[in-house]
Amino acid sequence: MNHETTEGLIPAYALGALDAGEIDLLKTHLKGCVSCRALLTDYQAIGSDLLFAVPTVATPVGLGEDLRRRIRSAPTPAGSRFTWSGFLRKPAFAFAALAVSLALLLVTNLYWAGRMSRVEQQAALLTGLSQAQAIPLQADTPTNYASGVLYVHKGARTALLCVYDLLPLPNNKIYQAWLIQGERRDNAGVFQVTAQGFGILLLNASRPLEEYDALGITVEPAAGSLIPTSPHVIGGSL
Amino acid sequence: MTSIDSEDSALLQRIAVGDSGALLTLHKRYINLVYSMAWRVLNDVGLAEEVTQDVFLKLWQKGQRYDADRGRFSSWLLSVTRFAAIDRLRQEGRRPELVEQRDNASEDGAFLTSRVLTDHAQWERGQHLRLLLQELPADQRQIIELAYFGGLTHSELAAYLDLPLGTVKGRLRLGLEKLRALWLDDSGDRQ
Numbered sequence: 001m002n003h004e005t006t007e008g009l010i011p012a013y014a015l016g017a018l019d020a021g022e023i024d025l026l027k028t029h030l031k032g033c034v035s036c037r038a039l040l041t042d043y044q045a046i047g048s049d050l051l052f053a054v055p056t057v058a059t060p061v062g063l064g065e066d067l068r069r070r071i072r073s074a075p076t077p078a079g080s081r082f083t084w085s086g087f088l089r090k091p092a093f094a095f096a097a098l099a100v101s102l103a104l105l106l107v108t109n110l111y112w113a114g115r116m117s118r119v120e121q122q123a124a125l126l127t128g129l130s131q132a133q134a135i136p137l138q139a140d141t142p143t144n145y146a147s148g149v150l151y152v153h154k155g156a157r158t159a160l161l162c163v164y165d166l167l168p169l170p171n172n173k174i175y176q177a178w179l180i181q182g183e184r185r186d187n188a189g190v191f192q193v194t195a196q197g198f199g200i201l202l203l204n205a206s207r208p209l210e211e212y213d214a215l216g217i218t219v220e221p222a223a224g225s226l227i228p229t230s231p232h233v234i235g236g237s238l
Numbered sequence: 239m240t241s242i243d244s245e246d247s248a249l250l251q252r253i254a255v256g257d258s259g260a261l262l263t264l265h266k267r268y269i270n271l272v273y274s275m276a277w278r279v280l281n282d283v284g285l286a287e288e289v290t291q292d293v294f295l296k297l298w299q300k301g302q303r304y305d306a307d308r309g310r311f312s313s314w315l316l317s318v319t320r321f322a323a324i325d326r327l328r329q330e331g332r333r334p335e336l337v338e339q340r341d342n343a344s345e346d347g348a349f350l351t352s353r354v355l356t357d358h359a360q361w362e363r364g365q366h367l368r369l370l371l372q373e374l375p376a377d378q379r380q381i382i383e384l385a386y387f388g389g390l391t392h393s394e395l396a397a398y399l400d401l402p403l404g405t406v407k408g409r410l411r412l413g414l415e416k417l418r419a420l421w422l423d424d425s426g427d428r429q
Binding site: 008011012014015016017018019022042043046047048049050051052053054055056057059060063064066067068070071145165167168170195196197 | 242245248249252258259260261262263265266267269270271273274275277278283286287290291294295298309313316317320360361363364365366367368371382385386387389390391392393395407410411414415417418421422
């Protein structure tokens with residue numbers, strides 16, 4: 001087969017549309033033809049972009065829950081099974097584990113000694129949670145599984161915000177909470193979430209919280225914003 | 239490597255040691271892209287849902303098969319989805335759709351860019367390519383879409399369209415050459 005004929009197979013090859021015999025012919029030709037390899041690179045790039053050339057379709061509600069259920073019943077990832085007995089049978093690892101544990105213990109003790117005063121300050125608020133009103137926060141769209149709870153005491157200007165399943169943000173973005181009253185939006189603080197989507201914010205308001213209508217959380221630039229610049233990812237009525 | 243690529247790699251490492259939270263994060267990030275691809279190939283809500291779930295379960299159990307040296311995670315994931323959906327299409331004995339169906343594509347564009355999209359540039363290029371496809375004659379666009387989203391080879395296309403093999407080869411080649419010319423023009427304009 002000549003160069004022109006095999007070159008003509010390249011577009012279809014990049015899309016995976018060649019029959020078996022044609023693939024063998026083209027592969028042999030590609031080994032010795034620089035221009036055909038360059039042409040193939042172009043068509044492979046088109047093939048890669050075609051992956052994203054699909055109409056975007058709303059995801060059915062509940063797919064996330066189905067996955068959680070199926071993961072629970074599925075085997076764990078290959079190679080991730082771990083047993084302490086197997087690990088500790090290796091002397092070098094056992095020694096390393098002991099050294100790391102001691103170092104961690106020391107660092108943890110030092111850390112907590114420095115943190116105790118802050119913990120004591122916050123304990124007063126946290127011990128009152130059982131008497132607080134828990135206000136649920138939800139997403140507007142069914143494909144967003146995020147949720148949250150705002151723990152509020154009557155007449156208080158502070159509250160504890162806990163969020164779950166929010167997407168972790170890149171470094172140049174941050175979540176910002178807003179207290180809403182009519183057209184007014186008061187900044188209530190910024191926070192990040194863990195890789196698991198959990199976040200917590202001790203929220204401070206300039207006025208008693210019952211004066212506000214609602215709370216919303218938006219994604220803002222890392223420094224925070226004076227007014228919300230994006231739609232709410234979750235929110236709820238106060 | 240972008241920050242999204244780095245985050246994806248970190249999440250995959252956590253999945254490899256059995257962290258289901260990492261999988262759920264990737265699931266939230268990519269479910270719309272994966273489901274949209276499955277739906278495009280299968281044009282059936284139930285089957286697209288099943289393929290979407292299967293792809294994420296495969297990611298859970300065999301995510302370590304992804305090799306970052308061979309491309310971006312989002313492309314790999316969509317490629318896995320396309321092949322899984324095409325396999326399912328064949329198992330079900332269904333015929334690929336002749337043209338892109340748009341009835342259910344109700345939340346095009348803004349939906350993805352605002353909530354789900356994690357690789358904006360590549361998605362934008364893909365959607366641009368989708369527009370360029372519309373500039374091709376209908377028969378050329380159709381054969382490209384059947385080959386790519388239906389997973390049909392030259393001979394399968396000829397049987398499917400009831401056309402001579404030579405006609406199919408020529409039409410697919412011509413369509414892709416035109417698409418490449420449009421794509422190169424477009425890439426030049428955007429730079």
